[in-house]
Amino acid sequence: MKVLRRIALYGALTLAALTFIYPFLWMASATFKPLTEVGTIALFPDNPTLDNYRTMWARAPFGRALLNSIMVAGTITLSVLVFGSITAYAMARLRFRGRPLLNAVTMGVLLVPGQLTLIPMYTLIVQAGLIDSYAALILPYLFNATAILMMRQFFLQIPQSLIDSARMDGMGEMRILFSIFWPLSKPVLSIVAIFTFMGSWNEVLWPLLVVREQQLMTLPQLLTVFSLGGGAGSIGVSLASAMVLVIPVVIAYAVLQRHFIESMASSGVKG
Amino acid sequence: MPSIHFEQVTKRFGTTTVVEDFNLDVADGELLVLVGGSGSGKTTILRMLAGLEEVTEGTIRIDQRDVTSLAPRDRNVAMVFQDYGLYPHMTVRENLSLGLRLRKVAKTEIDRRVAWAGDMLRLEPLLDRKPKQLSGGQQQRVAMGRAMVREPLAFLFDEPLSNLDAALRAQMRIEIGGLQRRLGTTTVYVTHDQVEAMTLGDRIVVLADGLIQQIGKPIELYRSPVNRFVAGFVGTPPMNFVEGHVTAENGEAAFMAEGIQVALLPSEVSRGLITLGIRPEDMDVELGDQADSSASKGFPGSVVLVERLGGTSHIHFDSGPHRLLAAVSNERLPEVGENITVRLKGERIHLFDGERRVTS
Amino acid sequence: MRAEARSGSLMVAPYAVFLLVFAAYPIVFALVLVFLQWDLVTTPAFAGMDNVRLLANDGRFWRAVVNTFVFLSIHLPLQIATALALALALNRPLAFRSFWRAAFFLPVVISGAVVAILWSNLYATDVGLINGLLVRMGLNPVPWLTDPNTAMPAIAAMVTWKNVGFYVIIYLAGLQYIPRSCREAIEIEGATTWQRFRHLTLPMLLPQTILVVTLSTINGFQLFIEPYVMTGGGPLRRTYSIVLYLYTNAFAYQKMGYAATIGVALALIIGTVVFVQRRVIGKAEAL
Numbered sequence: 023m024k025v026l027r028r029i030a031l032y033g034a035l036t037l038a039a040l041t042f043i044y045p046f047l048w049m050a051s052a053t054f055k056p057l058t059e060v061g062t063i064a065l066f067p068d069n070p071t072l073d074n075y076r077t078m079w080a081r082a083p084f085g086r087a088l089l090n091s092i093m094v095a096g097t098i099t100l101s102v103l104v105f106g107s108i109t110a111y112a113m114a115r116l117r118f119r120g121r122p123l124l125n126a127v128t129m130g131v132l133l134v135p136g137q138l139t140l141i142p143m144y145t146l147i148v149q150a151g152l153i154d155s156y157a158a159l160i161l162p163y164l165f166n167a168t169a170i171l172m173m174r175q176f177f178l179q180i181p182q183s184l185i186d187s188a189r190m191d192g193m194g195e196m197r198i199l200f201s202i203f204w205p206l207s208k209p210v211l212s213i214v215a216i217f218t219f220m221g222s223w224n225e226v227l228w229p230l231l232v233v234r235e236q237q238l239m240t241l242p243q244l245l246t247v248f249s250l251g252g253g254a255g256s257i258g259v260s261l262a263s264a265m266v267l268v269i270p271v272v273i274a275y276a277v278l279q280r281h282f283i284e285s286m287a288s289s290g291v292k293g
Numbered sequence: 294m295p296s297i298h299f300e301q302v303t304k305r306f307g308t309t310t311v312v313e314d315f316n317l318d319v320a321d322g323e324l325l326v327l328v329g330g331s332g333s334g335k336t337t338i339l340r341m342l343a344g345l346e347e348v349t350e351g352t353i354r355i356d357q358r359d360v361t362s363l364a365p366r367d368r369n370v371a372m373v374f375q376d377y378g379l380y381p382h383m384t385v386r387e388n389l390s391l392g393l394r395l396r397k398v399a400k401t402e403i404d405r406r407v408a409w410a411g412d413m414l415r416l417e418p419l420l421d422r423k424p425k426q427l428s429g430g431q432q433q434r435v436a437m438g439r440a441m442v443r444e445p446l447a448f449l450f451d452e453p454l455s456n457l458d459a460a461l462r463a464q465m466r467i468e469i470g471g472l473q474r475r476l477g478t479t480t481v482y483v484t485h486d487q488v489e490a491m492t493l494g495d496r497i498v499v500l501a502d503g504l505i506q507q508i509g510k511p512i513e514l515y516r517s518p519v520n521r522f523v524a525g526f527v528g529t530p531p532m533n534f535v536e537g538h539v540t541a542e543n544g545e546a547a548f549m550a551e552g553i554q555v556a557l558l559p560s561e562v563s564r565g566l567i568t569l570g571i572r573p574e575d576m577d578v579e580l581g582d583q584a585d586s587s588a589s590k591g592f593p594g595s596v597v598l599v600e601r602l603g604g605t606s607h608i609h610f611d612s613g614p615h616r617l618l619a620a621v622s623n624e625r626l627p628e629v630g631e632n633i634t635v636r637l638k639g640e641r642i643h644l645f646d647g648e649r650r651v652t653s
Numbered sequence: 654m655r656a657e658a659r660s661g662s663l664m665v666a667p668y669a670v671f672l673l674v675f676a677a678y679p680i681v682f683a684l685v686l687v688f689l690q691w692d693l694v695t696t697p698a699f700a701g702m703d704n705v706r707l708l709a710n711d712g713r714f715w716r717a718v719v720n721t722f723v724f725l726s727i728h729l730p731l732q733i734a735t736a737l738a739l740a741l742a743l744n745r746p747l748a749f750r751s752f753w754r755a756a757f758f759l760p761v762v763i764s765g766a767v768v769a770i771l772w773s774n775l776y777a778t779d780v781g782l783i784n785g786l787l788v789r790m791g792l793n794p795v796p797w798l799t800d801p802n803t804a805m806p807a808i809a810a811m812v813t814w815k816n817v818g819f820y821v822i823i824y825l826a827g828l829q830y831i832p833r834s835c836r837e838a839i840e841i842e843g844a845t846t847w848q849r850f851r852h853l854t855l856p857m858l859l860p861q862t863i864l865v866v867t868l869s870t871i872n873g874f875q876l877f878i879e880p881y882v883m884t885g886g887g888p889l890r891r892t893y894s895i896v897l898y899l900y901t902n903a904f905a906y907q908k909m910g911y912a913a914t915i916g917v918a919l920a921l922i923i924g925t926v927v928f929v930q931r932r933v934i935g936k937a938e939a940l
Contacts, residue, residue, distance in 0.1 A: 033740055039756035042814070048782055049771050050657050063785045072816040109668040120663030124669065131676050136873065137896055139679035141903055141913040146679070166669045167749040195660045201874070223782050224764035227896070231904060243789060246882060249770050257774050262765045275762050279755040282762055287822040346838055366843040378834030382856045391852065392842035443842070 040096065046268070053262040060257050065120075074258035075265075081253050084266050086237055087244040094240060095222040098163045100217045103211060106165060110173035111199045115185060131167045140231070147232050159231040159240065163222060168289055169214045176210040177203060190262035216278070223271070243265045296321040296479040297342065297447060302351035304337050304503075305533050311337050312503045315351070319447075324473050324480045326494035328487055328526075334503035335483045336451060337422040342481060343402050343449050344368050354447055371440035375456060377432045379424040386420040392443045396472050410438040413472065428564040439467070441476065448473070450482040453568045454489065466492055475609070487527050491515070499523050507563045512603070521645045530607065534618045540643070549642070553592045555637055557644075563652020573620035575641035578608055579634045580627050591636035596627045687775030693909055715914065716896045718922065720805060725873045727809035733862060735817050754825075758818035761866050765815070769882035772811045773798070776883070798884050800889040808879050808892055816872070820865045827861035828854070828869035843846040846935070861933050867927050874923050895919050 046064060051075050055067040078084060113121060113128075143162055152158040180203060188198045204211065229243040236244065246265055247253075249260040275282050304312040312334040313428075319325045327335040340346040342353060344365035353361050362367045367601050369393075386407060413597045414434040424432055433453060441449050453469070454462045462613045470493050473480050484490055489513045490497050499506040499514065499522070507514060507523045518524035524532050537550025541558065546557040546571050555569065558566035579591070594610035594617065606626055608619045610633060619635060627633050643649060687704055690696035694931055739757055743750060760768060775782045776797040784794035798809040831854065839853050855862075877896040880886050885894035895915065902912040 028758050029741060032747075036754050038739060038742075039753055042756050042759055042818070045775060046763075047784070048775075052774070060780060062790065063782060095831065103745075105667060108664050112661045112664035116657050116664070118658040118665070121661070124665060127672060127676075131672070134676075134680060135871070135875065135923055136897060138916045139676070139684050140899070141909055141916055142682040143675065144903060145682070145686075145693060145909055146674075162675050165668050165675075170668070177723050179896035195664065212791030220762060224766070225856055226764070226766045227900070231900070238935065242764045245770065246766045246878070249773075252884060252910075257777075260770060264770050265768050269766055271762055272759075273762075275755075275759065279758070280751070281752065283822055286761060287819065287826075343841055345840070359758075365837070365841045366845070368841075370841065372841050373837065374834035374838060376832065376834050378832065380835055380839070380853060382859070391839070395843050395848055395852070439838075439842075512742035 042221060044234060049261050050265065053258055053265050055258055057256055064099050069140060074262040075092040077259045078262045081237055082244055083247050084244060084263060087239050087241040088266060090238060091223055092208050094159045097160050097217050098222045099215055099219045101164045102166045103215060106169045107173050107199060110170045111178055111203060114174045114177035142232050152236055154233055154235045166218060169218060173210055176207055180206060212281055213285040213288060216281055217289040220286065295482065296356060298354040300352045300598040302341060303349050304341060304346065305349045308433040310313050310503060315505065317498060319479055319481060320480055322477045323495045324482060324493060326497045327481065327483045327500060328483060328485065328490040328497055333548050335500050335502040336485040339449055339451055339481060339483045339501060343370060348404050365441050369445050370447045370449055371443050371445040372451065373436045373453045375452045376515065379432055379435055382426050384423055387434055389438050391503035397514060406442045410441045414438045419420060422480060429457050430465060433457065433465060437623045441455050450480065452484050469493065488529060499526060508623065516538045519649050521568060524643055528572055530551050530573050530618055530620060533570050535615050537567065538565060541622050552615060555592065566646060570643035570645060571637050572641065573618045575638045576619040577636040578619050578621050578623060580625065591634045596633060598629065598631050599626055674715060682914050683826050683917055686910050687917055689910040691909040692907040693713065695843055700910055704911050708918060713893065717893045717898050720891060720893060721874055722894055724809050724876065725870060727757060728813055728867055728873055729804050729866060731813045732817060732820060733865055734908065736812060736820035736824055736865060736889050739821045744825060744828045757821050760815045761818045765878045766882060768815050769879045773883045776807055799888055801889045804888055804892045812879065823861050823864060824858060827858045827892065831857050845940060847931050866930055870926055870930060871923055874919060
C-alpha cells in the first residue's frame with residue numbers, strides 16, 4: 023500500500039515538473055523548426071534548421087544587446103557589491119552621526135513601490151540629457167537598499183575582536199572591509215551578486231523608458247521590441263531571440279541552482 | 294491480563310539492528326521504566342509502541358488487541374514528548390481539548406475533562422495562555438494534561454524531564470509518580486536518568502545496544518544486578534569495579550588484586566579472572582593503617598580527595614593502581630594523603646566474569 | 654571616536670547622495686508632479702487638482718484597477734493552493750528532491766519578457782501548444798488571449814506558473830519549523846491527514862501565507878510586461894494594467910504630470926490593499 027502511494031506521489035511530481043519544464047523544451051525545439059512545422063506539438067522537428075537563428079541575428083543587433091546586458095548587469099552588480107558593502111560596513115560597524123536615520127530611510131525605501139518614482143526618475147534622466155546612454159541604465163541602480171540591508175545584517179555578526187586587532191595593526195577601514203570582512207562574507211556576497219545580476223538582467227520597463235536606440239538596448243528589451251514590432255515575422259524567429267536570453271541563465275542555473283534558489287528566496291526578488 | 298505485550302519485537306534500519314528480540318509484559322496500571330544510554334533502543338521501543346516507528350519483526354498488543362500494524366491514531370495511547378510537543382498557535386485550553394474535539398466528543402464532556410485535568414495539574418490560571426508564555430515546568434504539565442484528558446489505554450513518556458533543570462526535575466518526578474498512582478493508567482516511561490528510573494518505576498527494564506539487560510523492581514536491580522552493565526548503571530555514585538582473581542586454599546577463598554585483598558565465602562566461587570564490584574555505600578573506612586592487614590581485616594588506601602556533602606562524604610582513594618570511591622557518614626574524615634583502611638561489607642560484594650556470580 | 658565617525662560619514666556619503674538624488678528627490682517630485690502638467694519639452698504648467706480630478710473620473714484607470722482585482726481573485730487562491738500542495742509534496746525524504754525543487758523554481762529565474770513571449774505562443778489560438786493539446790484530446794480550441802473573458806484568467810494562470818516555485822520555497826522553509834513532536838502528537842491524538850493539515854500545518858504556516866498574499870498582491874498591481882507583450886491591454890481593455898497605463902501616458906502621450914499621478918495613486922492603492930489584507934487574514938486566524 024505504501025509503495026503504491028509512493029509511486030503515485032512520484033508520478034504526480036513528475037507531471038508537475040514537466041508542466042514547468044516542458045514549455046521551455048517546446049520553445050527550444052520550436053526555434054529549430056522550419057516555417058512549415060511551426061506550432062506543432064512534436065518536440066523534435068522533422069527538418070531541423072538554424073534558419074530562425076540566422077534570421078534573428080541578421081535582423082536585430084542581438085549580439086550587441088547581449089554585450090549591453092552583460093555590461094550593464096555586470097557593472098551594477100559590481101557597484102552594488104563594492105559600494106554597497108562599503109556602505110553596509112559603515113552602517114554596521116562604525117558609529118557616526120545620522121546612522122539611525124540612514125538605517126530608517128534605507129528600510130523605508132523598500133516600502134515605496136518602484137512605480138511611484140518611475141516618472142520623476144525618467145524626467146531626471148531626460149533633463150540630464152542622458153536618454154540613450156549607458157549611464158541612464160546604470161545610475162539608478164548603483165546602490166540597492168535590499169542588498170545593503172542584507173550585507174549590514176551579516177556584517178553585524180562578525181566579532182568585534184577581529185576589527186579591533188586589525189585596527190591595532192594599523193589597518194584602515196577599507197582594508198578591514200576588503201581583506202577581513204569580504205572573505206568571511208562569501209555566503210551573503212554571493213546571494214547579493216546573484217539577485218542583483220538577475221534583477222538587472224531581466225529588467226525591461228526601465229530600459230523601455232530611457233533607451234530608444236537599438237544599439238544600446240538590453241537583451242530583454244530588444245527581444246520585446248523585436249517580437250512585438252513584427253521584426254520577427256514568425257514564432258520561430260521570435261523564440262530564437264528569446265533563447266539568447268534564456269540559455270545563459272539556464273546554464274548558470276543548472277550549475278548553481280542551489281545558490282540561485284537561496285539568493286532569490288532570501289531577497290524576496292522575483293525575476 | 295497484561296495491559297501491554299511485546300513479543301519478539303525487532304527493529305532494523307537497513308542492516309543495523311536497533312532493537313533485538315524484545316519481549317515484555319507490562320501489567321495493568323504499572324509504571325514501567327525503560328532506561329539506558331543513547332543508542333540503547335529505549336526510545337525506539339516506545340515509538341514502536343506508539344506507532345511512530347514500524348516494527349520490523351514481532352507483535353505488540355495493547356489490552357489483548359494486536360496493534361502492530363495500526364496507525365498511532367487508532368491505538369488509543371497518549372504520549373508526552375521531551376520538548377512537550379504543544380501546539381504553539383493554540384491556547385492551553387485548546388491544546389488540552391484538541392484530541393477530544395477531533396473525535397467529536399460532546400462539548401460538555403470536553404469541558405468537564407479539561408476542568409478535571411486543569412484542576413489536578415494546577416493549570417486553571419494558564420488555560421487561556423499560549424505555550425510560549427509558559428515556563429518549562431508549566432508546559433510539561435500541559436503536555437501531561439493533554440495526555441490525561443483522553444483517558445487513553447496507556448501513557449507513553451519520552452524523556453519528559455530532560456529539558457528541565459535539576460530542581461524542577463526532582464519536583465516533577467514526584468508529581469508524575471503521584472499522578473500515575475492516582476489515575477492508575479498503565480505507563481511506559483523512557484529515560485536515560487537512572488535516578489528517575491529508580492524513583493518512579495514499579496519495574497525497570499535496563500537496555501543496552503537494543504538488548505534487555507535486566508528487568509526487575511528497583512531494589513532488585515540495586516541489590517542483585519545480573520551483569521556488570523546493570524551493576525554499573527544503577528546506583529549513584531556508581532559501583533566500584535576491580536579486576537583481579539579469586540584464589541581458594543585451605544578452605545579459605547579470597548579475591549586478590551594489586552594492593553587489594555578481600556576475604557570471600559568459600560563455597561560458591563570458582564577460580565579465575567574475576568571482577569569485584571562494591572558500591573561506595575557498602576564500604577567502611579577507618580583512619581590509619583591496620584597493624585596487621587590480613588585479608589579479613591580490610592585493605593589499605595591512600596586518600597586523594599574528600600568531598601564533604603553534609604551528611605555523607607565521598608572519599609576518593611588509591612589502593613595500588615586502583616582508584617576507588619567510598620561513601621561514608623563518618624564524623625571524622627581523613628585528609629588528603631592520609632592512609633586509610635577499607636573494609637567491604639561481605640554480603641554486598643558482587644563478583645562478575647561477564648555474568649554475575651552469587652555471593653550471599 | 655572622531656576618526657571612526659569621520660570614516661563612517663565618508664564611507665556612507667556616496668550612498669547618502671544617491672538616496673537624495675534617486676530616492677528622496679523622486680518621491681518628493683512625484684508628489685509635486687501630481688499638480689503639474691508637463692510634456693518634458695515645454696515648461697511645466699501648474700494644473701492644480703486637474704490631474705486628480707481627471708484620474709477620479711478616468712474610466713481607463715478604473716478599468717485597470719478592476720482588471721487587477723480580477724487578476725488577483727484568480728491568481729491568489731491558485732498561487733496559495735499550488736505552492737502549498739507542491740511544498741507539502743516535497744516536504745519529505747525523496748529521491749531527486751533537488752531536481753523537483755529546481756524544476757519548479759526554473760520559471761522564477763527566467764525573464765518576465767521571455768515568459769510572456771513564450772506563453773503568447775503557447776496560448777496562440779491556431780498554432781499554440783495548449784490548443785494543440787486540447788484538439789489532440791478531442792476538445793475545442795479556446796481563443797485564450799483574444800476572448801475578453803479568458804484573457805485575464807489566462808495571464809493569471811501564467812503568472813502563477815512563473816512564480817509558484819518561489820512560494821514553494823517559502824512554504825518549505827515554513828514547514829521545517831513545524832516541530833516533529835507536534836506532528837507526532839497530533840497523529841497520536843487521533844488526527845486524520847486532513848485534520849492534521851487543518852489544525853496544525855495550515856495555522857502554523859500563517860506567516861508564510863501572509864507573505865505569499867502580500868507579495869503576490871504587490872506583484873499583481875505591478876503587472877506590466879505581461880499585458881504589454883501578450884495582449885497590449887486588450888481585448889476590450891480587459892487586460893489593461895495600471896502600470897501599462899502609466900507607461901503609455903509617459904511614453905506615448907508625454908503627460909508626465911498625469912503619469913506621476915497614476916504612480917502616486919498606485920502606491921496608495923497598494924498600501925491600502927496590503928494593509929486591509931493583513932488585517933483580514935489576522936482575523937481569520939483567530940477563528
